[in-house]
Amino acid sequence: MAKQNAVITGWGFYAPSKVLTNFDLEKIVDTTDQWITERTGIKERRIASDGENTSSMSTRAAKIALERARLRPSEVELIIVGTCSPDYLFPATACLVQDALGAEKAGAFDVEAACTSFVAALAIANGMILGGAVRNAVVIGAETLSRLLDWTDRGTCVVFGDGAGAVVLEASNASVGIESTVLHSDGSKGELLYVAAGATRIPATRETVEKGQHFIRMQGGEVFKLAVKSMADAADEALVDAGLTLEDIVLMVPHQANLRIIEGVAKRLRFPMEKVFVNLQRYGNTSAASIPIALAEAAEQGRLRRGDKVLLVAFGGGFTWGAAVLEWYGVPIPDRREKSIVERASRQLEDLVDRVRPV
Numbered sequence: 001m002a003k004q005n006a007v008i009t010g011w012g013f014y015a016p017s018k019v020l021t022n023f024d025l026e027k028i029v030d031t032t033d034q035w036i037t038e039r040t041g042i043k044e045r046r047i048a049s050d051g052e053n054t055s056s057m058s059t060r061a062a063k064i065a066l067e068r069a070r071l072r073p074s075e076v077e078l079i080i081v082g083t084c085s086p087d088y089l090f091p092a093t094a095c096l097v098q099d100a101l102g103a104e105k106a107g108a109f110d111v112e113a114a115c116t117s118f119v120a121a122l123a124i125a126n127g128m129i130l131g132g133a134v135r136n137a138v139v140i141g142a143e144t145l146s147r148l149l150d151w152t153d154r155g156t157c158v159v160f161g162d163g164a165g166a167v168v169l170e171a172s173n174a175s176v177g178i179e180s181t182v183l184h185s186d187g188s189k190g191e192l193l194y195v196a197a198g199a200t201r202i203p204a205t206r207e208t209v210e211k212g213q214h215f216i217r218m219q220g221g222e223v224f225k226l227a228v229k230s231m232a233d234a235a236d237e238a239l240v241d242a243g244l245t246l247e248d249i250v251l252m253v254p255h256q257a258n259l260r261i262i263e264g265v266a267k268r269l270r271f272p273m274e275k276v277f278v279n280l281q282r283y284g285n286t287s288a289a290s291i292p293i294a295l296a297e298a299a300e301q302g303r304l305r306r307g308d309k310v311l312l313v314a315f316g317g318g319f320t321w322g323a324a325v326l327e328w329y330g331v332p333i334p335d336r337r338e339k340s341i342v343e344r345a346s347r348q349l350e351d352l353v354d355r356v357r358p359v
């Protein structure tokens with residue numbers, strides 16, 4: 001059998017309809033639209049409504065991605081949700097998505113590498129497809145960070161937002177797919193961005209809640225300094241692994257944390273900002289969701305064509321950072337899908353014959 005590659009055949013995102021602008025935040029904490037815009041580039045972010053959560057947003061994004069890929073939920077073999085704001089400690093958010101989609105055949109688990117979670121999930125799904133363990137995967141990045149924010153802490157509540165993005169990754173005979181993935185971490189810097197209580201080291205008690213230890217705490221300035229270098233280094237490494245240079249890259253889709261960080265990365269790499277996709281002004285930092293939301297928007301805006309080389313680069317709490325280089329594939333061409341339907345039908349027929357054959 002010819003070597004298979006993993007290609008993105010579907011994408012979708014969901015952003016809650018509730019918009020929280022910088023002007024709204026001026027009424028909540030001591031801040032201004034000007035300060036937030038100048039320091040972060042963010043103008044507004046989306047906030048999940050009461051009935052919405054990480055799994056429901058993931059499911060909506062996944063459904064759009066599956067429709068684009070023309071893949072039925074019953075055909076999905078793997079669901080990975082990258083998130084640091086899951087519905088529960090367990091069961092995994094991916095299991096809730098599996099149930100909501102009706103993906104009865106799929107394995108499902110979550111990946112937690114903070115804002116790097118989507119790139120980590122993509123790397124795992126790619127490896128499983130290349131290794132032949134599964135033929136397709138729905139890879140999701142989703143967050144409901146608004147519920148982990150201290151709305152009296154102006155250093156964090158102005159930065160983050162909620163949302164979900166998803167891609168369908170499939171084994172393909174295409175000569176190129178995901179070309180490289182790199183992942184790194186430095187656990188010694190965990191306390192720069194973390195949630196202290198509510199898990200097992202410091203279980204939730206009345207005292208932890210009163211002290212607000214279940215909220216996100218961040219040393220923004222320190223995070224900022226590490227972010228630029230780590231993202232630029234990961235980008236360089238992923239390009240070398242892929243045997244490419246920045247000149248080959250048509251679009252960079254970075255983690256949407258802060259416009260100054262993204263500009264810093266582009267400057268360090270000497271990469272033109274015109275080729276960098278930025279949408280954080282409308283969504284804020286949606287952590288694991290930011291890259292798949294940005295990728296889906298870029299595709300919807302016609303900024304990605306088959307054959308384009310794309311660079312994804314992320315960093316986040318942990319500390320974690322990583323990058324991926326891929327060749328954009330796009331929705332499956334009808335022929336390929338029709339052929340696979342015929343192949344599938346003949347496989348199902350063989351299964352049926354096996355089952356009815358007397359022992």
Ligand code: COA
Binds near residue numbers: 221
């Ligand atoms: N509005 C107004 N003033 C604010 C403010 C806000 N929302 N947040 C902080 N300030 C104040 C501080 O209190 C401080 O005041 P002081 O000088 O009187 O003490 C001053 O602004 C500077 O604070 P500092 O934290 O040094 O600001 P900064 O320039 O580093 O910007 C961030 C803060 C959070 C915007 C910035 O550090 C950042 O974006 N960091 C990266 C965060 C990130 O990307 N996290 C996600 C990782 S995935």
